[in-house]
Amino acid sequence: MTAENIGQNASLGMSGGSRVVPMQADPAASGRVDTWQEGEFTVVRGNARTAPGCHDNCGILMYIDKDGKLDHVEGDPEDPYNQGRLCLRCLTLPDVVYHEDRQLHPMKRDRADRGKDKWERITWEEAYEIIEREIRAVQEKYGSHAIQVFCGTGRDIVGYHPMLANILDTPNQGMGFLSGQGCYVPRMFCTTMKMGSLYTGDYSQNWIDRYDNPNWVRPDYVLVWGNNPVVANSDGTLGHWIVECMKRGTKLITIDPKLTWCAAHSEYWLQVRPGTDSALALALGHVIVKEDLYDHEFVECWTYGFDQYAENVEEWTPARVAGICDIDEDLIWAAACAIGNADGWALQWGVALDHTAEGFYSGASCYDLVALTGQFDKPGGMVCGMPAFGLPVTWIGSDTDWIPTKRDDHPHIHGDYPALKMIGMPSPDATLDALCGEYDYPVKACILQTNNCLSNMGAQPERIAEGLMNDDFNLVIDLWMTPTAMACADVFLPVTTFPERFGLTGHQPYRTGAINKAIERVGECRSDPQIVTELGRIFKGEDVFPWGEGDAWDEEGFYGYLLRNTGFTWDDLKARTWAYPEMKYYRYKTGEIRDDGQPGFNTPSGRYEFYSLILAQMGMRPLAFYEEPPESPVSRPDLAEEYPLVLTTGARQWGFFHSEGRQIPHLRAIHPEPEVTINPADAARYGISDGDWVRIENQYGSCVQKAKLDIRLKQGVVSADHGWWFPERGREDGFFGTFESNINNCVPMRPGSTGLGNSYKSVLCKIYKVER
């Protein structure tokens, strides 16, 4: 891999190759059935995977009554992934499927009536006619690159959106208005530069027999960094796998400004100031080098640039970094020695690493610790997380032989940011500027599928609303009339929930599985992938998308086609419900990581690169570094006089998945109002009592939330909820009141210097009591 040949696929560590990977032995698979009768109910076995959304795909049993209605669900005790457990969100699935607010028919609205509740029900045919007319008009007038394909996180549309971009001949596809592509992309990109692929903690999830597998050992330590894994279940990791490891002797080290459950159950808890993670990683590296705790064999045989690394961490002494992070120096020593002396330890990192302006390098500085201690591909360490069975053909849509596309005829909207130029990803920040006429690039039609950017994810949401309400055409595809749909959609298409459809769990590294249809579609809803393929027929022709449409859509034929490189068929997969690829450790030693079959890693040197040759070649900093967030009490003492508190946002809440779940009674009851957590000492200073409504304000904007006083949070920091809207309020009532409590009002749409990373967890604010 060189700087010239990095495509989006390789750059995200997702290539996975087209090699046919054998399945792992699954003795129970031959007798497994996917449907049976249990008393009055028909039971359908499947995988939970969106909508509603989550990053996981737990094994689920769906109980269907004699009228064909989904009565209730349970976890599948035979499924190795979740071992019978479903969390509260999936347990309320029938309440989502049959919710009175669900949108069941395509609708249109006059462009002049954007923002108003003036919808008209239409047929799918009419909806597609309008979409074709409007999209073609934009293509002709401005070029195909003026079309933006936006998704959110969680729903499996992430796998099909690159396909949609190919269909519409646009290079601009990604997370709509997530500043700095700041969720996983910064971490993935930097680690890909340094080692060519992505690794996750080894909690036995790659083995069918899980914790009993004789090759697996539990990690000595899990380093929980900027992540609340038991709540977040981020990136395909069920957080409670870590709890299972704890029962087997794993200890935790947690790095978090808040005493999370994991922090309270940790051997060491480092209560850092938000945004200082890279400094801490450099100091941990400093100790490991100084104390000679690094893995000499791994470092000598499999890494590049150790001398520069050692020199680079020299100045980041624990004494200095303790001051930067506002923690005790001896905790840095203790944590470094713990991972330095461990046989196996796993890095459980979270989005906090991406949520600081130079977050691009935070992930890299953490990965250097993994390399330093030789944890890659090691039992109880870190395991290779490439998509199972080479499925990126569905995940990334990279098979352009299948869908002829002109997507790369025009440069994408990279905003001149070097990292984004390199990986072919659009800059959400530049996209917003362009949408508002402040950057020279046409952004004229937006397709927002599973994307509620006005409530969630989009920084400076009122500016986004203004931009979206003034472009030429918007298509929103969702379950609900969301604030985003209400504000800007010209056409709305309703999607199915997962019990109403077949599908692939797709992109997860540990396994793949079948989403199994259990009930007939509610109303006229169609699945996300069906809508994508139907747009494919319109724009690329029926010979490219030969699976039909409407009720005649050959759903199972389509998924069979997506499995064409895996060595198994859709029928096989559906019957077995899940398939695990063969699992091996130490693949870098046997040549199973690199595309050319040579031992080592997918980098120019073939080694893990402490010093990244590609970054150096691109003129970016080749070694990890730390820089203060642009707005911190240290970098901006002047600003801190008016806004003395550090604002961190987006902590995950039980029961919700970002902006989802607010209309589900049993979930909402657990967390009924938007909350901002503040240490009682800070609250006393500002005359705030528990349960007061407060305004959170800074130079970017403000919002109101309810104060929750809690000694778990670091003094000087407030932690505010994200994703709020109030489905119980009116459609025209501020789009379900979504701007009132939207903490993104206080966050700038501004990435780090490379275009990646943002400031969602590291700006300044003040808070004061308000009457409500």
Add this chain to the structure above:
Amino acid sequence: MKNAILVNYEYCTGCHTCEVACQKHLGLEPGKYGIKLTQIGPDQISERKWQYEFVPVPTDRCNLCAERAEAGKLPMCVQHCQAGCMELGPVAELAAKMGDGGKYALFA
């Protein structure tokens, strides 16, 4: 012998899944519980040691999922417990598991 629920609450993360699993099973509205979480702490016991824990407590609405037991299934709350920290069994058998240094609560 009478069945009971044992909670190894050292591992309970406070995820509310047991509450919702039971509400859905018994058909309870939000606010009514067959099992309800209680919280201990957050309390700083010493410089480096905190207690921040949860214990789910069955209510008088709990019937130990009698019909599920007959069908050979675990109680809804026990099966779905995200931490796998609940167990149903005869009182004496469960009591015998306590005393190994872990943190337990037995509801009989």
